[in-house]
Each structure stands twice: as C-alpha cells, then as structure tokens.
Amino acid sequence: MIDNRRSKSYPLPTRALGLIFALGLVLGSVPAGRATAEAASPPAAVAPTASSPIPTIEAFHAGLLEIMKEAKTIGFQGRVEKLEPLMGRTFDLDFMASKTVGRHWATLSDADKKRWAATFTRFTTANYAGRFTGFTGEQFITLGVEEAAHDTRLVRTKIVVPNEEDVELNYRVIQRDGTWRVIDVFLNGKVSELALRRSEYASALKRDGFEQLVASVETKIADLQSKGRTDG
Numbered sequence: 137m138i139d140n141r142r143s144k145s146y147p148l149p150t151r152a153l154g155l156i157f158a159l160g161l162v163l164g165s166v167p168a169g170r171a172t173a174e175a176a177s178p179p180a181a182v183a184p185t186a187s188s189p190i191p192t193i194e195a196f197h198a199g200l201l202e203i204m205k206e207a208k209t210i211g212f213q214g215r216v217e218k219l220e221p222l223m224g225r226t227f228d229l230d231f232m233a234s235k236t237v238g239r240h241w242a243t244l245s246d247a248d249k250k251r252w253a254a255t256f257t258r259f260t261t262a263n264y265a266g267r268f269t270g271f272t273g274e275q276f277i278t279l280g281v282e283e284a285a286h287d288t289r290l291v292r293t294k295i296v297v298p299n300e301e302d303v304e305l306n307y308r309v310i311q312r313d314g315t316w317r318v319i320d321v322f323l324n325g326k327v328s329e330l331a332l333r334r335s336e337y338a339s340a341l342k343r344d345g346f347e348q349l350v351a352s353v354e355t356k357i358a359d360l361q362s363k364g365r366t367d368g
Contacts (some may be wrong), residue, residue: 187250189316190281190310193291196226196318198274204271212364215265228310228317234352235330237349238338248346259353262360273298284308288319 199222201216210218223229233256234241235251244252278293288310295303308320320330341349 173200174201178314187316188280188281189289189291192226192309193293193307193318196222197278197293198270201271201276204268207269207271211267212361215268215364216261217263219264223257223261225308226318228258228312229243229253229260229317231317231319232265232330233257235362236333236337238334240338240341244346251350253351253358255350259357259360262357266360266364270288287311289316290322 147267198305199218200204201220203210203218207215230253233253236256237244277294277296279294282290282292284290288308291307291309293305293307295305297303304324306321306322307318309316309318311317320328322328337349340352346354
C-alpha cells in the first residue's frame with residue numbers, strides 16, 4: 137500500500153550522501169546478495185495504526201538541514217551535541233546495535249551488551265557529525281510509504297543531487313510505544329545498511345573477540361574527532 141501524501145522536500149548538503157555510509161560501511165566488503173536481503177526480523181511491535189511514519193523521517197531530514205546550515209559555526213562537537221537527541225528520536229539504536237553482531241549478541245554479558253550499544257551509538261553520531269559539514273543545495277524528497285514485513289513500513293525518499301543522479305534512500309521503520317523508529321536504511325532501495333554492518337562487526341567479533349571489536353570502533357571515533365577538530 138502506497139501513502140500518496142504530497143511529497144515534501146528539504147535542501148541538504150552534498151556531503152549528505154555520506155548518510156548512506158554514516159555507520160562506517162564499505163559496500164565492497166560483502167557480497168551483493170547478502171547486502172540486499174533483509175538484515176534481521178525485528179522483535180514484536182505495537183499493532184499497526186493509521187498513523188503515518190512520514191513525519192518521523194521528515195523531522196529527521198529537517199533536523200539534519202538545521203545542523204548543516206550552522207555546521208561551520210558550531211564545529212564538530214557542536215554537531216555531535218545536536219545530533220545525539222535527533223538520532224535518539226529517530227533510530228532504534230539499541231536494536232540496531234544488537235543486530236550488528238548477529239548471533240554473537242546472545243553470548244555477550246549484560247554489561248557487554250550495554251557497552252556495545254553505547255559504543256555503537258557514539259560512533260554512529262560521530263560519523264554523521266564528520267560527514268554533514270556544510271550546505272550546497274541538495275534536497276531530500278519524500279516519495280511515500282509502503283507496508284513491509286513484521287509490522288514494519290518502508291518510507292521511500294530520495295536525495296536530489298545537483299548535476300548528479302538522484303539517490304534513492306529508504307527507511308525501514310517500526311512502532312515502539314506508539315512512536316515510529318528507524319531500524320534499517322536501504323541505498324537505492326535494496327542495499328541494507330544493517331546487513332552490511334552485521335557482516336563487518338560480527339566477523340570482527342568472531343575473529344578478534346569483543347574487546348578488540350570495541351577498541352577498533354573506539355579508534356574510529358577518535359579519528360573522527362581528530363579530523364573534525366581540523367576540518368571544523
């Protein structure tokens with residue numbers, strides 16, 4: 137079912153294309169077939185209602201726009217501080233963190249689960265802050281919403297990039313206590329960020345162990361902070 141609500145657009149900076157890989161993904165690191173499959177089935181959700189998830193996504197896009205317009209003024213740390221509540225309102229980061237390590241999540245202690253979720257959230261926010269650094273005239277356009285599996289919906293959007301091809305960016309959302317939250321993002325309608333992250337992090341956890349996985353992500357956060365202080 138398509139929601140035919142009128143499309144709405146928001147200007148967005150060129151570096152907003154980094155949103156697609158804002159969680160440190162490398163498309164070439166996994167076979168295409170694995171990336172296009174649904175990453176994971178979410179836990180039981182609140183029964184679907186007539187409410188639309190589109191306002192949640194449009195509020196996220198509008199929030200990103202505000203941050204980008206003042207990106208140079210507030211600097212890297214200022215962007216982090218503004219992104220933290222925006223990301224928290226939009227994404228179910230705890231759920232996403234659990235799925236990035238796949239079946240290994242069940243083997244972690246409660247303390248390590250909490251630690252990983254916190255590390256994953258900090259990296260996600262820092263990576264967005266490191267990529268959304270200016271405004272150059274792009275737009276987010278909302279296309280509609282479709283029913284999806286497991287009581288989820290797919291909000292279809294695209295990024296209009298001046299002098300380049302448009303990029304389709306779709307958000308898989310689920311209701312949590314009556315609020316729509318993003319649990320996955322699909323590039324060009326089919327490449328799952330959650331599947332890509334799981335391929336990277338679950339493999340690292342199996343190969344190197346939990347402490348090394350956390351250390352490697354902490355290093356990435358430090359690198360983003362260092363570069364952010366230099367680039368603004």
